């Protein structure tokens with residue numbers, strides 16, 4: 487399995503630096519985890535969106551879903567395109583529909599996407615991948631996810647402060663993409679130090695710190711650290727590494 491970072495800027499995109507968007511791929515299938523502001527253009531650099539097996543949205547903050555209107559506009563303007571499964575927190579589709587439809591009378595989103603809602607403990611199959619979602623701890627309904635092909639697992643925190651569900655998301659993952667959105671311990675985000683402690687506790691093979699504010703210092707963690715990297719646009723990791 488390959489993880490490709492399309493972007494990880496927060497809370498808004500910067501030049502050549504989209505917000506949250508991560509492509510998980512096999513030779514056959516592609517899953518897009520989050521579609522934050524400016525992600526759609528970065529996606530086009532790598533794949534035809536028609537080849538997406540699923541889109542999974544962690545939560546409805548714009549740095550994680552702000553380019554859904556771009557994905558929708560692509561679908562609306564692609565003749566005979568596939569009805570891609572898109573899974574997100576409840577009401578994601580109504581909010582997108584309110585944004586892109588003229589009068590909100592027609593359910594445009596249901597016409598172009600296979601609308602699905604995430605649930606704590608719920609799973610979704612996409613190609614050879616299984617996506618298992620967990621409700622994590624953030625200021626709005628937010629999910630973390632484990633994407634597995636039966637052999638390897640890529641885990642993604644979404645946005646979350648420390649919580650038991652996040653430990654379960656990370657458990658024994660080959661790659662653990664964990665947000666480090668706060669410089670100081672906070673309720674709704676992790677620090678890099680907390681992400682390292684979690685990665686050690688959960689026995690992850692490689693931690694990839696992401697969603698780091700532009701002004702955040704990247705300090706080497708105190709105490710035991712996990713094998714780790716820092717996400718950047720264009721960064722790629724393989725689970726077999």
Ligand SMILES: [Zn+2]
Nearest residue numbers: 545547624645
């Ligand atoms: Zn958020």
